[in-house]
Amino acid sequence: MKALKLPKGGIKPRPAVLSMAPYSPPTGGRLDKLRLDFNENTVGCSPRVIEALKTQISAGQLAVYPEYSQAKEAVAAYFHVKPERFVFTNGTDEAIQVFVNTYVDDGQEVVMLKPSYAMYRFYSEVAGARIKEVAYPYPAMEFPLQEVLDAITPETRAVIFANPNNPTGTGISLLGIERILHRARKAVVMVDEAYYEFSGVTALTEIERVPNLFVCRTFSKVFGMAAMRLGCLFSHEANVALLHKAQSPYSVNSLAVTAAQAAIQDPAYVETYVAEVLAARELLCFGLEKLGITYVPSSGNFVLGHFGKRALEVRDALRGEGILVRDRSYEAPGCVRITVGTREQTRRLLAELEKVWNQ
Numbered sequence: 001m002k003a004l005k006l007p008k009g010g011i012k013p014r015p016a017v018l019s020m021a022p023y024s025p026p027t028g029g030r031l032d033k034l035r036l037d038f039n040e041n042t043v044g045c046s047p048r049v050i051e052a053l054k055t056q057i058s059a060g061q062l063a064v065y066p067e068y069s070q071a072k073e074a075v076a077a078y079f080h081v082k083p084e085r086f087v088f089t090n091g092t093d094e095a096i097q098v099f100v101n102t103y104v105d106d107g108q109e110v111v112m113l114k115p116s117y118a119m120y121r122f123y124s125e126v127a128g129a130r131i132k133e134v135a136y137p138y139p140a141m142e143f144p145l146q147e148v149l150d151a152i153t154p155e156t157r158a159v160i161f162a163n164p165n166n167p168t169g170t171g172i173s174l175l176g177i178e179r180i181l182h183r184a185r186k187a188v189v190m191v192d193e194a195y196y197e198f199s200g201v202t203a204l205t206e207i208e209r210v211p212n213l214f215v216c217r218t219f220s221k222v223f224g225m226a227a228m229r230l231g232c233l234f235s236h237e238a239n240v241a242l243l244h245k246a247q248s249p250y251s252v253n254s255l256a257v258t259a260a261q262a263a264i265q266d267p268a269y270v271e272t273y274v275a276e277v278l279a280a281r282e283l284l285c286f287g288l289e290k291l292g293i294t295y296v297p298s299s300g301n302f303v304l305g306h307f308g309k310r311a312l313e314v315r316d317a318l319r320g321e322g323i324l325v326r327d328r329s330y331e332a333p334g335c336v337r338i339t340v341g342t343r344e345q346t347r348r349l350l351a352e353l354e355k356v357w358n359q
């Protein structure tokens with residue numbers, strides 16, 4: 001880690017912040033490339049979203065602080081929940097932050113998995129939590145249910161995991177989640193369902209019944225709206241009232257909620273995209289098999305391939321051809337994560353990969 005630099009006469013930050021490794025966000029210049037590196041929607045959002053942003057946003061509207069009630073009604077109906085059972089968040093990232101801020105104090109234990117989405121650790125570290133990590137078994141990367149159950153003790157304050165998980169693509173059944181919820185009944189449990197639409201497994205139906213369950217969804221992935229930064233954090237309505245207390249009142253902007261309302265009016269767009277990705281995922285896996293590259297079977301819109309010592313070489317060579325994929329070797333040795341887009345995009349990727357791999 002780089003040595004700490006303070007301005008002359010500057011004040012040291014909190015020890016929790018001081019000891020954190022800096023997080024490196026994606027580099028710029030991705031727009032003109034085939035972006036198979038961040039699990040985004042590779043064809044973009046529904047045209048209805050763009051239309052709504054063009055026609056429904058006025059100067060008057062931009063001058064006032066956002067109002068959420070109409071959008072909440074619409075989004076609640078889409079997710080089949082009552083509006084009292086969720087908060088809008090500035091992406092899943094803010095959902096994780098609000099969840100941690102509401103429940104986790106300095107020094108309390110948060111159980112999470114590794115490798116997983118970096119922001120669970122990030123916000124837990126900022127809060128000064130003690131982090132207990134359970135490893136996905138390498139190379140199969142199946143959800144380590146027994147190990148997670150064993151890691152949960154009376155000391156555990158929160159458990160956070162993604163279903164399906166990024167970057168492994170592996171998921172856990174609702175029965176497995178029930179076991180975790182029961183074992184962690186004295187703790188809060190957050191299930192991040194950023195890739196739900198590709199897996200079809202959800203715990204959202206259980207929030208009314210299970211008092212320690214929190215589920216988040218995002219508009220960043222299948223809806224193709226990562227730039228808008230909109231997520232939803234669901235729980236029992238009594239918990240949601242507490243989450244509201246710990247959340248900034250206007251963290252979600254008016255453009256995001258306008259866009260979301262348009263997006264949910266076009267469910268066919270999402271269904272078509274999911275069907276395309278699932279077909280493309282088969283194509284990708286078959287293509288990897290033909291090249292002799294092993295991979296982790298995925299229930300998300302991405303696949304983690306084992307490239308061994310050639311991981312970085314493959315990533316760099318593909319980048320040279322305008323195709324971005326994500327090296328994950330720093331947390332999963334020899335692994336590169338490839339986002340699945342359309343079949344056409346997958347064919348282009350496979351054609352380039354074949355050249356690189358057989359060189």
Ligand SMILES: Cc1ncc(COP(=O)(O)O)c(C=O)c1O
Nearest residue numbers: 091092093117162166194218220
């Ligand atoms: C598991 C998981 N959750 C959440 C996110 C990010 O979601 P958002 O854009 O809503 O903050 C990602 C993005 O890669 C992810 O992989």
